[in-house]
Amino acid sequence: MTNRRSFLSGAALIGAGMVTKAGAASLPEAPQQSSPGSSAATAGPLAPPNGRPYNPVVTLNGWTLPWRMKNGVKEFHLVAEEVEREIAPGMTARLWGYNGQSPGPTIEVVEGDRVRIFVTNKLPEHTSIHWHGQILPNGMDGVTGLTQPGIEPGKTFVYEFIARNAGTFMYHPHADEMAQMAMGMMGFWVTHPRNPALHAVDRDFVFLLNAYDIEPGSFKPKINTMLDFNLWTFNSRVFPGIDPMVVRKGDRVRIRAGNLTMTNHPIHLHGHTFEVTGTDGGWVRPSARWPEVTTDIAVGQMRSIEFVAEHAGDWAFHCHKSHHTMNAMGHDVPNMIGVDHSGVAEKINKLVPDYMVMGDKGGSMGGMQMELPENTLPMMTGEGPFGGIEMGGMFTTVKVREGLGRNDYKDPGWFKHPQGTVAREWTGELPPAPRAPNAPAAAAPKPAAPSGHQHGHEGHVMEVKRDGAHKH
Template sequence: MNRREFLASAAFGAVSATAVSKVALAALPEPMIVTSPETAPPRMPDTGRPYNPVVTLNGWTAPWRINQGVKEFHLVAEPVEREIAPGMIARLWGYNGQSPGPTIEVVEGDRVRLFVTNRLPEPTTIHWHGQRLPNGMDGVAGLNQKHIPVGKTFVYEFVARRPGTFMYHPHFDEMVQMAMGMMGFWVTHPRNRHPAISEVDRDFCFLLNAYDIDPGSVTPKINEMLDFNLWTFNSRAFPGIDSMNVRLGDRVRIRMGNLTMTNHPIHIHGHEFEVTGTDGGPVPPGARWPEVTTDIAVGQMRQVEFIADSEGDWAFHCHKSHHAMNPMGHDVPTMIGVDHRGLVGRIQNLVPDYMLMGERGMGDMKDMTMMLPEETLPMMAGHGPHGAIGMGGMFTSFKVRRDQKPGDYSDPGWYEQPPGTQAYEWTGELPEPARFASERLNRGEVPDLNRTALELQVRRPTGGGHNH
């Protein structure tokens, strides 16, 4: 089904995209609809106050117009199709053709007017997460404003009072609408030089989000609270996540917001950073300390900065190991150490497609070519210059090159390590471990290193079982 057919069958009832008349839309900024999942180049400001723009990983920045000194945007809440990674397209809800929606970039002190058109099959609102604004613009349905009915357009207007990193998302039927992918990023740049905000050469941003989509399905399970199976940066799972490409010596800022149901310890290799900002504002320099991992709790934003002073292709990922893996069952038994010799053939006589999984760990999954249901990703995917990377989910690479030109965000390809700087196989003589030598002398044999029996000794507790 293509995008047009999907939208036409999205259970809009009597109200569809045509419910907002052309006469009504004539007074609004034209909404820019983007369907590509690729990272767009920075959108340089051509009107309004100047600033150094961000680059949204696998996303883009919304255009605007200046109307009598007010910066106007137009967001369209609608069903979308999002490519999670090549081979899997999910049917989500988002803004302006994508999930997450476009990044909003403004400058401190800008008066901002946002038109929000609802093309969903139910009412919605938008909450401007972390913003200081009039109470009636905060976007909580029923508390601050009426719901935005299907087919209607509401207007939000306020001054971007403080610089920082923020988000936007619905505050109505959140369990459904956020689980379906409705969210976006907001960056307010400082108007003047700020003592706690540095000038940077590269400024990246993305949201952490998660979905539970059964293999072979295309729509998230909205009632899930814990057992998600797709962990993503900006609704993209590795190997579908673009790399972050910088020049050697660049000062780099990475802004991350967490709209999943759990925390994420985000970790970088080869560098150390400082947390320089949260959704509460910039962190004073005296309150910062060096880290290589920062834990981002639910609903939080973290802004990290560092100098890209080490050339190479460096991993950047969530340090929860199962968050760097794509769809898998949570009820799969642990088969490590189970001897399947002689058993697999008999099972295949009954089930010809049976494949052995997990006897020696799950690393073999990176090379398996088993048939998968349509719109389903393998657990581990992606290849580098030295073989399978064996990752999925919240994983990408941070590429540092001395010949990357300023302002060039294109992928420079794989890094070639200089001679003598890469791990290699040892081909010399290996001394026998003392423990193995002792076993051989005591038993008069060379132990089978793959299947050495373990003697288990059981000691029963004494004293009624309470003193063990």
């Protein structure tokens, strides 16, 4: 996944707060992702090869940044650069990130570690890095113009501080934030407790919530979008491109998420209850926790949830804002449910060949396949063992299985349900449906629409032209 032989050389390194020319030769290597598709897989935990011991995390559709130890200091090298990221199979975005990926690789350290991070800028404009949630010297806080000059293109800066507090953090620019964060510049940071037994869990997953507005057929996000994003992502991936979180039955599981979108996200887990055990401000005291199945993560916040995986199965895990579990959405589309389209398609087809009327009976696309513009995704997609899952965006699964190895994170396939435990069609006699007192009689159903009509998401009327472009 990474090319650990990739080194940076030849950078012009001068000025206060920057790496000197004499020191350039001693830069630690900057591991890189390989190709956009292959680098999107979830890497296994990176066991610490040196330094203090800790229980490593697993980055969903990502990886942990290797380091080197030099005179007792843990040294990392981040490269801010243009990257390509596969959002899901069939769509690639041209983003900004670190070390070949957006989000950048996760940084893992231990409470009390002295950390030195070299940051090389290969972007066309200046940048910086803010270490969100860290308690550190003011001049290392990474706010361009306030605590440091910007890192100009081609330059390398060095940040050095002690990781004082164990917890869940992130890193991102404080330079031209609207553009740089909208382009995907962010990464996860975990500071582990000095005592590995403290807050220990069996499996520990991390990812960031981010969002993009990428028009069908294009590759770069629109950076001025404030709310109308069409791709809501976990670690710059959308369903069905988001890997499942695979756990053993009986494992104590932690999931850590940080929100760098422009809105809040109520994150919901099926089949289990959990507790919020940590924020970017620290660990939540046990006496302050309560059981939940959904926790809201506001903009700029980190949340850690924990639960015991007691129930085997493929359990959905997603944002509970329904529009955040769809891809490539159109906006300002009227609701056409119940509208009689009799004869409409036939008349319009004479003027616009391949026109399809959709949405008169609801949003489900069923098994309909349409030609899409280049580099975009269907709104709802993904196949499960019982048919279309009809999800996108911020959706994945927690797959709980018995008998997995301690470090086995391979996708085990779909859950094999015990006999008699799957919802099924009822073919017997139906009792009368109870009604509220004085409830009016149900209206007679309207005649079904003529055959040949197709349905689209939430009443979409969609024109599909011969060149494959579609309008919602």
